Amino acid sequence: MSFFMPTKLYSGRDCIKNNASVFSAFGKKALIVTGRTSAKASGALDDIISVLQKDNIAYDIFDKVLNNPTVENCYEGGMLAKKSNVDFIVAIGGGSPLDASKAIAMYATNDIEPLDIFLGEQKNKPLSIIAVPTTAGTGSEVTQYSVLTVDSEETKKSFSTNDTFATVAFLDARYTESLPLGITIDTAVDALSHSLESILNKRTNKFSELYAKEALKLIGKAIPALISGDITFEIREILLLASMYAGVSIAQTGTTVVHSMGYPLTYYKGLTHGNANGLLLSSFLEGCDKANHSLVNELLGYLGLEDLNEFDEVLKKLMPNRNILTNEEAKKFASKTIKAKNVASCIWDITEAEEYSFFAKLTK
Ligand SMILES: [Fe+2]
Numbered sequence: 001m002s003f004f005m006p007t008k009l010y011s012g013r014d015c016i017k018n019n020a021s022v023f024s025a026f027g028k029k030a031l032i033v034t035g036r037t038s039a040k041a042s043g044a045l046d047d048i049i050s051v052l053q054k055d056n057i058a059y060d061i062f063d064k065v066l067n068n069p070t071v072e073n074c075y076e077g078g079m080l081a082k083k084s085n086v087d088f089i090v091a092i093g094g095g096s097p098l099d100a101s102k103a104i105a106m107y108a109t110n111d112i113e114p115l116d117i118f119l120g121e122q123k124n125k126p127l128s129i130i131a132v133p134t135t136a137g138t139g140s141e142v143t144q145y146s147v148l149t150v151d152s153e154e155t156k157k158s159f160s161t162n163d164t165f166a167t168v169a170f171l172d173a174r175y176t177e178s179l180p181l182g183i184t185i186d187t188a189v190d191a192l193s194h195s196l197e198s199i200l201n202k203r204t205n206k207f208s209e210l211y212a213k214e215a216l217k218l219i220g221k222a223i224p225a226l227i228s229g230d231i232t233f234e235i236r237e238i239l240l241l242a243s244m245y246a247g248v249s250i251a252q253t254g255t256t257v258v259h260s261m262g263y264p265l266t267y268y269k270g271l272t273h274g275n276a277n278g279l280l281l282s283s284f285l286e287g288c289d290k291a292n293h294s295l296v297n298e299l300l301g302y303l304g305l306e307d308l309n310e311f312d313e314v315l316k317k318l319m320p321n322r323n324i325l326t327n328e329e330a331k332k333f334a335s336k337t338i339k340a341k342n343v344a345s346c347i348w349d350i351t352e353a354e355e356y357s358f359f360a361k362l363t364k
Contacts, residue, residue: 027087078107139247
Protein backbone atom coordinates (compact mmCIF):
# COMPACT_ATOMS: atom_id res chain seq x y z
CA MET A 1 0.00 0.00 0.00
CA SER A 2 1.37 3.41 -0.85
CA PHE A 3 0.36 7.02 -1.04
CA PHE A 4 2.11 9.79 -2.97
CA MET A 5 0.92 13.33 -3.50
CA PRO A 6 3.78 15.82 -3.64
CA THR A 7 1.81 18.94 -4.68
CA LYS A 8 1.76 21.84 -2.23
CA LEU A 9 -1.77 23.27 -2.13
CA TYR A 10 -2.99 26.76 -1.38
CA SER A 11 -6.72 27.23 -1.30
CA GLY A 12 -9.32 29.88 -0.62
CA ARG A 13 -10.38 33.22 -1.99
CA ASP A 14 -7.43 35.27 -3.33
CA CYS A 15 -4.92 32.52 -2.52
CA ILE A 16 -2.66 33.59 -5.42
CA LYS A 17 -2.41 37.23 -4.32
CA ASN A 18 -2.01 36.16 -0.69
CA ASN A 19 0.88 33.85 -1.53
CA ALA A 20 2.65 35.88 -4.20
CA SER A 21 6.07 35.13 -2.73
CA VAL A 22 5.76 31.48 -3.81
CA PHE A 23 6.60 32.28 -7.44
CA SER A 24 10.12 33.74 -7.15
CA ALA A 25 11.56 30.41 -5.94
CA PHE A 26 10.72 28.91 -9.36
CA GLY A 27 12.99 31.13 -11.45
CA LYS A 28 13.19 34.27 -13.53
CA LYS A 29 10.99 33.36 -16.49
CA ALA A 30 7.68 31.53 -16.78
CA LEU A 31 5.62 30.09 -19.60
CA ILE A 32 1.92 30.57 -18.97
CA VAL A 33 0.04 27.65 -20.57
CA THR A 34 -3.64 28.07 -21.18
CA GLY A 35 -6.54 27.73 -23.61
CA ARG A 36 -8.08 30.51 -25.63
CA THR A 37 -10.68 31.80 -23.21
CA SER A 38 -11.09 30.33 -19.72
CA ALA A 39 -7.94 31.78 -18.15
CA LYS A 40 -8.94 35.27 -19.21
CA ALA A 41 -12.65 34.97 -18.43
CA SER A 42 -12.00 33.51 -14.98
CA GLY A 43 -9.71 36.32 -13.87
CA ALA A 44 -6.91 33.83 -13.10
CA LEU A 45 -4.67 35.07 -15.91
CA ASP A 46 -4.79 38.67 -14.63
CA ASP A 47 -4.01 37.52 -11.09
CA ILE A 48 -1.04 35.45 -12.29
CA ILE A 49 0.36 38.22 -14.47
CA SER A 50 0.08 40.71 -11.64
CA VAL A 51 2.05 38.52 -9.18
CA LEU A 52 4.69 37.68 -11.81
CA GLN A 53 5.18 41.37 -12.59
CA LYS A 54 5.41 42.22 -8.90
CA ASP A 55 8.19 39.62 -8.49
CA ASN A 56 9.98 40.78 -11.68
CA ILE A 57 9.45 37.40 -13.31
CA ALA A 58 9.36 37.58 -17.11
CA TYR A 59 6.80 35.45 -18.96
CA ASP A 60 5.68 34.19 -22.34
CA ILE A 61 2.16 32.96 -22.99
CA PHE A 62 1.20 29.79 -24.89
CA ASP A 63 -2.57 30.17 -25.18
CA LYS A 64 -3.13 27.68 -27.98
CA VAL A 65 -4.02 24.60 -25.91
CA LEU A 66 -6.88 22.82 -27.69
CA ASN A 67 -9.82 21.14 -26.03
CA ASN A 68 -8.59 17.55 -25.72
CA PRO A 69 -5.03 18.60 -26.69
CA THR A 70 -3.11 16.52 -29.22
CA VAL A 71 0.52 15.48 -28.77
CA GLU A 72 1.47 17.85 -31.61
CA ASN A 73 -0.30 20.72 -29.88
CA CYS A 74 1.70 20.09 -26.69
CA TYR A 75 4.93 19.60 -28.65
CA GLU A 76 4.45 23.08 -30.10
CA GLY A 77 4.16 24.44 -26.55
CA GLY A 78 7.26 22.50 -25.53
CA MET A 79 9.26 24.01 -28.40
CA LEU A 80 8.15 27.50 -27.33
CA ALA A 81 9.23 26.76 -23.73
CA LYS A 82 12.65 25.66 -25.05
CA LYS A 83 13.06 28.64 -27.37
CA SER A 84 12.00 31.10 -24.67
CA ASN A 85 14.32 29.45 -22.17
CA VAL A 86 11.72 29.49 -19.41
CA ASP A 87 12.43 28.18 -15.91
CA PHE A 88 8.94 26.96 -15.07
CA ILE A 89 5.34 26.68 -16.23
CA VAL A 90 2.16 28.22 -14.88
CA ALA A 91 -0.82 26.21 -16.17
CA ILE A 92 -4.23 27.87 -16.01
CA GLY A 93 -7.48 26.22 -17.04
CA GLY A 94 -9.49 23.04 -17.02
CA GLY A 95 -8.16 19.56 -17.64
CA SER A 96 -6.93 20.36 -21.14
CA PRO A 97 -4.39 23.11 -20.26
CA LEU A 98 -3.38 21.38 -17.03
CA ASP A 99 -2.76 18.04 -18.75
CA ALA A 100 -1.05 19.76 -21.70
CA SER A 101 1.30 21.59 -19.34
CA LYS A 102 2.71 18.26 -18.11
CA ALA A 103 3.62 17.23 -21.65
CA ILE A 104 4.94 20.71 -22.48
CA ALA A 105 7.10 20.58 -19.32
CA MET A 106 8.57 17.25 -20.51
CA TYR A 107 9.14 18.31 -24.13
CA ALA A 108 10.86 21.47 -22.89
CA THR A 109 13.69 19.56 -21.20
CA ASN A 110 14.06 16.50 -23.43
CA ASP A 111 14.95 16.07 -27.10
CA ILE A 112 12.30 13.50 -28.00
CA GLU A 113 9.86 12.84 -30.79
CA PRO A 114 6.22 13.79 -29.95
CA LEU A 115 5.00 10.19 -29.46
CA ASP A 116 8.00 9.27 -27.27
CA ILE A 117 6.18 11.07 -24.46
CA PHE A 118 4.27 7.81 -23.82
CA LEU A 119 7.51 5.99 -22.90
CA GLY A 120 7.16 7.51 -19.41
CA GLU A 121 10.34 8.54 -17.56
CA GLN A 122 12.69 10.58 -19.74
CA LYS A 123 16.38 11.46 -19.43
CA ASN A 124 15.72 14.88 -17.92
CA LYS A 125 13.12 15.93 -15.37
CA PRO A 126 10.32 18.12 -16.71
CA LEU A 127 10.04 21.81 -15.84
CA SER A 128 8.22 22.54 -12.59
CA ILE A 129 4.54 23.38 -12.87
CA ILE A 130 2.33 25.74 -10.90
CA ALA A 131 -1.30 24.74 -11.58
CA VAL A 132 -4.38 26.93 -11.36
CA PRO A 133 -7.60 25.01 -12.06
CA THR A 134 -10.50 27.03 -13.48
CA THR A 135 -12.92 24.08 -13.54
CA ALA A 136 -13.90 21.71 -10.74
CA GLY A 137 -13.67 18.15 -12.00
CA THR A 138 -10.45 17.06 -13.61
CA GLY A 139 -8.31 17.01 -10.46
CA SER A 140 -5.33 17.33 -12.79
CA GLU A 141 -3.72 19.81 -10.37
CA VAL A 142 -3.08 16.91 -7.96
CA THR A 143 -2.42 14.04 -10.39
CA GLN A 144 0.59 12.91 -12.39
CA TYR A 145 -1.57 12.10 -15.43
CA SER A 146 -1.56 13.87 -18.74
CA VAL A 147 -4.27 12.64 -21.12
CA LEU A 148 -3.51 13.52 -24.74
CA THR A 149 -5.26 12.92 -28.04
CA VAL A 150 -3.34 10.71 -30.47
CA ASP A 151 -4.87 11.16 -33.93
CA SER A 152 -2.77 8.37 -35.47
CA GLU A 153 -4.45 5.90 -33.05
CA GLU A 154 -7.83 7.67 -33.04
CA THR A 155 -7.97 7.81 -29.24
CA LYS A 156 -6.73 9.48 -26.09
CA LYS A 157 -3.71 8.10 -24.24
CA SER A 158 -2.11 9.06 -20.97
CA PHE A 159 1.43 9.35 -19.73
CA SER A 160 2.64 9.98 -16.21
CA THR A 161 5.78 10.05 -14.12
CA ASN A 162 6.40 10.91 -10.46
CA ASP A 163 7.76 14.25 -11.70
CA THR A 164 4.68 15.32 -13.62
CA PHE A 165 2.70 16.30 -10.53
CA ALA A 166 2.38 20.08 -10.24
CA THR A 167 4.76 21.41 -7.60
CA VAL A 168 2.20 23.94 -6.38
CA ALA A 169 -1.53 24.33 -7.03
CA PHE A 170 -3.78 27.26 -6.20
CA LEU A 171 -7.45 26.41 -5.61
CA ASP A 172 -9.62 29.52 -5.73
CA ALA A 173 -13.29 28.81 -6.49
CA ARG A 174 -13.70 32.37 -7.83
CA TYR A 175 -12.05 31.13 -11.02
CA THR A 176 -14.88 28.66 -11.58
CA GLU A 177 -17.63 31.28 -11.21
CA SER A 178 -17.64 32.25 -14.89
CA LEU A 179 -18.28 28.65 -16.03
CA PRO A 180 -21.60 27.97 -17.77
CA LEU A 181 -23.92 25.50 -16.03
CA GLY A 182 -23.29 22.77 -18.62
CA ILE A 183 -19.53 22.75 -18.01
CA THR A 184 -20.07 22.95 -14.25
CA ILE A 185 -22.22 19.81 -14.46
CA ASP A 186 -19.95 17.91 -16.86
CA THR A 187 -16.83 18.58 -14.80
CA ALA A 188 -18.59 17.71 -11.53
CA VAL A 189 -19.62 14.39 -13.08
CA ASP A 190 -15.98 13.79 -14.05
CA ALA A 191 -15.06 14.18 -10.35
CA LEU A 192 -17.93 11.83 -9.46
CA SER A 193 -16.56 9.34 -11.94
CA HIS A 194 -13.03 9.64 -10.51
CA SER A 195 -14.29 8.96 -6.97
CA LEU A 196 -16.36 5.92 -7.97
CA GLU A 197 -13.74 4.48 -10.33
CA SER A 198 -11.03 4.89 -7.69
CA ILE A 199 -12.92 2.93 -5.02
CA LEU A 200 -14.53 0.39 -7.36
CA ASN A 201 -11.08 -0.53 -8.59
CA LYS A 202 -8.75 -3.47 -7.97
CA ARG A 203 -6.02 -0.98 -7.04
CA THR A 204 -7.97 0.86 -4.32
CA ASN A 205 -6.35 1.17 -0.91
CA LYS A 206 -7.15 2.65 2.51
CA PHE A 207 -5.43 5.95 1.69
CA SER A 208 -7.09 6.56 -1.66
CA GLU A 209 -10.47 5.49 -0.24
CA LEU A 210 -10.37 8.25 2.37
CA TYR A 211 -10.22 10.90 -0.32
CA ALA A 212 -12.65 9.25 -2.71
CA LYS A 213 -15.30 8.77 -0.02
CA GLU A 214 -14.95 12.36 1.14
CA ALA A 215 -15.30 13.50 -2.47
CA LEU A 216 -18.55 11.52 -2.80
CA LYS A 217 -19.98 13.13 0.34
CA LEU A 218 -19.17 16.59 -1.01
CA ILE A 219 -20.62 15.80 -4.46
CA GLY A 220 -23.73 14.45 -2.74
CA LYS A 221 -24.19 17.86 -1.10
CA ALA A 222 -23.90 19.56 -4.49
CA ILE A 223 -26.29 17.28 -6.45
CA PRO A 224 -29.49 19.30 -5.73
CA ALA A 225 -27.77 22.52 -6.86
CA LEU A 226 -26.43 20.85 -10.01
CA ILE A 227 -29.95 19.73 -10.87
CA SER A 228 -31.62 23.08 -10.08
CA GLY A 229 -28.83 25.13 -11.67
CA ASP A 230 -28.55 27.34 -8.59
CA ILE A 231 -24.77 27.20 -8.16
CA THR A 232 -23.74 29.42 -5.25
CA PHE A 233 -20.15 30.28 -4.35
CA GLU A 234 -20.38 27.82 -1.47
CA ILE A 235 -21.32 25.05 -3.90
CA ARG A 236 -18.42 26.05 -6.17
CA GLU A 237 -16.03 25.72 -3.22
CA ILE A 238 -17.50 22.30 -2.37
CA LEU A 239 -17.08 21.13 -5.98
CA LEU A 240 -13.49 22.38 -6.23
CA LEU A 241 -12.59 20.57 -3.02
CA ALA A 242 -14.37 17.40 -4.20
CA SER A 243 -12.53 17.54 -7.51
CA MET A 244 -9.19 17.82 -5.70
CA TYR A 245 -9.99 14.94 -3.31
CA ALA A 246 -11.11 12.76 -6.21
CA GLY A 247 -7.90 13.69 -8.06
CA VAL A 248 -5.78 12.65 -5.07
CA SER A 249 -7.58 9.31 -5.04
CA ILE A 250 -7.06 8.53 -8.75
CA ALA A 251 -3.42 9.61 -8.46
CA GLN A 252 -3.06 6.46 -6.31
CA THR A 253 -5.28 4.03 -8.22
CA GLY A 254 -5.88 5.27 -11.74
CA THR A 255 -9.34 5.17 -13.28
CA THR A 256 -11.00 2.15 -14.83
CA VAL A 257 -13.49 1.20 -17.57
CA VAL A 258 -15.66 4.33 -17.47
CA HIS A 259 -12.72 6.48 -18.52
CA SER A 260 -11.47 3.96 -21.08
CA MET A 261 -14.95 3.68 -22.60
CA GLY A 262 -15.54 7.41 -22.46
CA TYR A 263 -12.58 8.24 -24.70
CA PRO A 264 -14.22 7.14 -28.02
CA LEU A 265 -17.36 9.09 -27.09
CA THR A 266 -15.15 12.17 -26.92
CA TYR A 267 -12.89 11.32 -29.86
CA TYR A 268 -15.56 10.27 -32.38
CA LYS A 269 -18.73 11.97 -31.08
CA GLY A 270 -17.31 15.20 -29.64
CA LEU A 271 -18.79 14.76 -26.15
CA THR A 272 -17.04 16.56 -23.31
CA HIS A 273 -14.98 14.25 -21.11
CA GLY A 274 -17.35 14.53 -18.13
CA ASN A 275 -20.43 13.98 -20.28
CA ALA A 276 -18.85 10.88 -21.85
CA ASN A 277 -18.17 9.40 -18.41
CA GLY A 278 -21.61 10.37 -17.12
CA LEU A 279 -23.36 8.40 -19.86
CA LEU A 280 -21.56 5.22 -18.77
CA LEU A 281 -21.64 5.55 -14.98
CA SER A 282 -25.01 3.89 -14.29
CA SER A 283 -24.08 0.81 -16.33
CA PHE A 284 -20.73 0.66 -14.54
CA LEU A 285 -22.36 0.87 -11.09
CA GLU A 286 -24.85 -1.86 -12.04
CA GLY A 287 -21.96 -4.13 -12.99
CA CYS A 288 -20.10 -3.29 -9.77
CA ASP A 289 -23.28 -3.92 -7.77
CA LYS A 290 -23.33 -7.53 -8.97
CA ALA A 291 -19.72 -7.94 -7.83
CA ASN A 292 -19.96 -6.06 -4.52
CA HIS A 293 -23.48 -4.96 -3.59
CA SER A 294 -22.67 -3.74 -0.08
CA LEU A 295 -19.86 -1.46 -1.27
CA VAL A 296 -22.00 0.09 -4.02
CA ASN A 297 -24.78 0.63 -1.48
CA GLU A 298 -22.35 2.32 0.90
CA LEU A 299 -21.12 4.65 -1.85
CA LEU A 300 -24.68 5.57 -2.91
CA GLY A 301 -25.30 6.44 0.75
CA TYR A 302 -22.40 8.94 0.70
CA LEU A 303 -24.07 10.60 -2.28
CA GLY A 304 -27.34 10.76 -0.33
CA LEU A 305 -29.05 8.40 -2.80
CA GLU A 306 -31.27 5.43 -2.05
CA ASP A 307 -30.42 3.02 -4.81
CA LEU A 308 -29.17 2.52 -8.36
CA ASN A 309 -32.48 3.74 -9.80
CA GLU A 310 -32.15 7.07 -8.04
CA PHE A 311 -28.52 7.33 -9.21
CA ASP A 312 -29.65 6.72 -12.79
CA GLU A 313 -32.43 9.32 -12.47
CA VAL A 314 -29.95 11.94 -11.24
CA LEU A 315 -27.59 11.25 -14.15
CA LYS A 316 -30.47 11.40 -16.63
CA LYS A 317 -31.55 14.78 -15.24
CA LEU A 318 -27.99 16.12 -15.48
CA MET A 319 -27.31 14.58 -18.89
CA PRO A 320 -30.55 14.01 -20.81
CA ASN A 321 -29.09 13.57 -24.32
CA ARG A 322 -28.37 9.87 -24.57
CA ASN A 323 -29.29 8.48 -27.97
CA ILE A 324 -26.08 9.28 -29.71
CA LEU A 325 -24.64 6.08 -31.20
CA THR A 326 -25.41 3.73 -34.06
CA ASN A 327 -25.26 0.01 -33.38
CA GLU A 328 -22.12 -0.20 -35.53
CA GLU A 329 -20.46 2.44 -33.37
CA ALA A 330 -21.44 0.58 -30.19
CA LYS A 331 -19.76 -2.57 -31.56
CA LYS A 332 -16.66 -0.73 -32.78
CA PHE A 333 -16.16 1.14 -29.50
CA ALA A 334 -16.53 -2.03 -27.41
CA SER A 335 -13.97 -3.90 -29.49
CA LYS A 336 -11.57 -0.96 -29.33
CA THR A 337 -11.85 -0.16 -25.61
CA ILE A 338 -11.75 -3.71 -24.23
CA LYS A 339 -8.01 -3.60 -24.99
CA ALA A 340 -7.40 -0.43 -22.93
CA LYS A 341 -5.02 -0.84 -20.00
CA ASN A 342 -7.39 0.55 -17.32
CA VAL A 343 -9.93 -2.21 -18.05
CA ALA A 344 -7.80 -4.58 -15.96
CA SER A 345 -8.57 -2.50 -12.83
CA CYS A 346 -12.30 -3.23 -13.06
CA ILE A 347 -13.53 -5.13 -9.98
CA TRP A 348 -15.13 -7.79 -12.15
CA ASP A 349 -13.76 -9.29 -15.35
CA ILE A 350 -15.69 -7.18 -17.81
CA THR A 351 -16.15 -8.69 -21.27
CA GLU A 352 -16.43 -7.08 -24.70
CA ALA A 353 -20.10 -8.16 -24.77
CA GLU A 354 -20.77 -6.26 -21.53
CA GLU A 355 -18.99 -3.19 -22.86
CA TYR A 356 -21.13 -3.45 -25.99
CA SER A 357 -24.27 -3.61 -23.82
CA PHE A 358 -23.19 -0.38 -22.05
CA PHE A 359 -22.71 1.39 -25.39
CA ALA A 360 -25.90 -0.16 -26.81
CA LYS A 361 -27.93 1.76 -24.18
CA LEU A 362 -26.76 4.91 -25.96
CA THR A 363 -27.96 3.87 -29.43
CA LYS A 364 -30.60 5.75 -31.42
FE1 LIG B 1 -11.57 12.27 -15.87
